[in-house]
Amino acid sequence: MNIIISNTSKEPIYQQIKNQMKQSILKGELEEGDALPSIRQLAKDLQISVITTKRAYEDLEKEGFIVSVVGKGSFVAGQNKDFLREKRLKAIEEKLAEVVGESKLVGISLEELGEMLELLYKEEI
Known part of the structure; x- marks a missing residue:
């Protein structure tokens, strides 16, 4: 997964992450059951706060795009x-x-x- 963060964007970083992940899911680049990077790993890769990635993942989960399994990680949810x-x-x-x-x-x-x-x-x- 390739997420690009723009420091010049007026959009908050968590929103940029969320939108790019959503796009990847809607386009079929990420498919049902695909594992996502852990919150900590994504934060490390993007050199941002864990809190920021956690918020993006929480929003994606609330909207039904991903599911999180304790001890296993986050995965792309089955989508209609x-x-x-x-x-x-x-x-x-x-x-x-x-x-x-x-x-x-x-x-x-x-x-x-x-x-x-x-x-x-x-x-x-």
């Missing part, structure tokens, strides 16, 4: 891919609704908004 996809779609819809509202406020037409979305979608991130 359709359910996870629906959660992501809902989040995207909420963001798009916000963008549509802002667009209407400043007078951007649906056609202009569609063109912007198409350009952004085709742009490599």
